[in-house]
Amino acid sequence: xxxxVPIRSITRSIAALKAINRHGSLSMMExxxxxxxxxxxxxxxxxxxxxxxxxxxxxxxxxxxATAMVQTLATGFQHDDELVRLARPHIVGLTKRVxxxxxxxxxxxxxxxxxxxxxxxxxxxxxxxxxxxxxxILDSASGKVSMAxxxxxxxxxILRFMRVSQEIDLNYLATAEVSLDVERIRAxxxxxxxxxxxxxxxxxxxxxxVPIFRNGHFEAAMTMVFFVAxxxxxxxxxxxxxxxxxxxAAISHDLSNPMPMPMGNA
Numbered sequence: 634x635x636x637x638v639p640i641r642s643i644t645r646s647i648a649a650l651k652a653i654n655r656h657g658s659l660s661m662m663e664x665x666x667x668x669x670x671x672x673x674x675x676x677x678x679x680x681x682x683x684x685x686x687x688x689x690x691x692x693x694x695x696x697x698x699a700t701a702m703v704q705t706l707a708t709g710f711q712h713d714d715e716l717v718r719l720a721r722p723h724i725v726g727l728t729k730r731v732x733x734x735x736x737x738x739x740x741x742x743x744x745x746x747x748x749x750x751x752x753x754x755x756x757x758x759x760x761x762x763x764x765x766x767x768x769x770i771l772d773s774a775s776g777k778v779s780m781a782x783x784x785x786x787x788x789x790x791i792l793r794f795m796r797v798s799q800e801i802d803l804n805y806l807a808t809a810e811v812s813l814d815v816e817r818i819r820a821x822x823x824x825x826x827x828x829x830x831x832x833x834x835x836x837x838x839x840x841x842x843v844p845i846f847r848n849g850h851f852e853a854a855m856t857m858v859f860f861v862a863x864x865x866x867x868x869x870x871x872x873x874x875x876x877x878x879x880x881x882a883a884i885s886h887d888l889s890n891p892m893p894m895p896m897g898n899a
Contacts (some may be wrong), residue, residue, distance in 0.1 A: 639794065649678045650703070653656060653688055655767070659699040664699045716853055717749045717764075719887040720845070724751050724855065731873055733859045734758045737845070738775040740783075741779075743791060745775045757860070760833040771795075771809040772817050774826040774842035775854035781818035782844050782851035788815075821891065825866055825875060828856070839866055842873065843881040847888040855881050 645668060652667035659667065665675035679697060682688040686702045710838050716737065724735040728751040736750035744767040752761040770776035770791070780788050793808060795801050818824045826840045842856040857877055859869055 634697075639797065645674065646678050646681065649675065650682060650687060650768075653697055654699045654703060654800070655765075656662075656891065658691060658696040660696050666698065673843040674806075686884060715891060716845075717834065719891065720853075720855070720884045721749060721885075723880050723884050725754055726878060728754050728859075731857065731876060732757050733857050733873075735760075736762065736775075736856050736858070737853050738768070738856065739777075739853045740770065740776070740779045741767070743795060744769050745770055745773055745779060748853065758858070759837060759860075762833070765852065767831075769831050771806075771813060772831050773829065773856075774824045774828070774840035775856045777813060777818060777824035777826070778842045778844050778854040779851070780813055781815045823870075823880060825870070827866055837861055838871070841866075841869060841877060843874075843877045845881050845888070849889075852885075852888060855884065 640662055647840040648668035649664050649670070652664060655742055656663070656667070656677050656781065661675055661679060662672065664679060665672045668675065668678075670678070679688065683690070686700060689700050690697055702837050716739075720737050723795045724737065727735050732755060734750060734757065736752070736753040736756045737748045739748055740746075747764055747766045747768075749764060752758045767775060770780060780791070783791070792806075796803070812826075823841060823843045825842070828836050829838045829840055830836060832838065837860065838858045839861050840856050842854045844851055845853045845855055857869075857873060864872075
């Protein structure tokens, strides 16, 4: 067996569990579609997840939802909330100035996960996005920023696992790798996604993302999302890039020079 090849059955089971957790509850057919597996395979996965207590069937209908047991999977994960605490006032202020929603995302595996956003603070949005929402790393502005600022060996490891994954089309991956212009992103300090196809409103928004650093090391991506119909990417860059960079720099400064927490909040 080739070193580093994922176990397909485990990959599919994780995809199904993530889909159920993300949508709240799904029918068997919806699970099969969301996790991109044949219906019979989805049935076997669901039976396994039921057996392990990670999901349950709703009492009144044939839909499945996550149980509290999934929280045990995160017992060993304690992410530092300092990023959200320090970034929050800055991204709220930026949204007040520009109108468009802004989010903060970190890389988790092969995806970007939202840690905070100002979608609830703006009327210029089709949907509200909450912490935990994920985006593919090669098809999002935040993911491109994360990949560009990752150490070379770490970036290659991510791409290597994607190449051997049986769930990813190799032609798509080859195209995505070519479009990931690491040197340009590092030189210019931002990445864009012309049309976001993997969010809640596919094709209706575009994004600009800039890096946030902690003591000189990449920490997270800050992204502004705007309607495709409202303006071209070139216009958005001309209007907002300087403010995005300045806001990211302010967050980076606060992360690198944190003030002590007040005793009352300890």
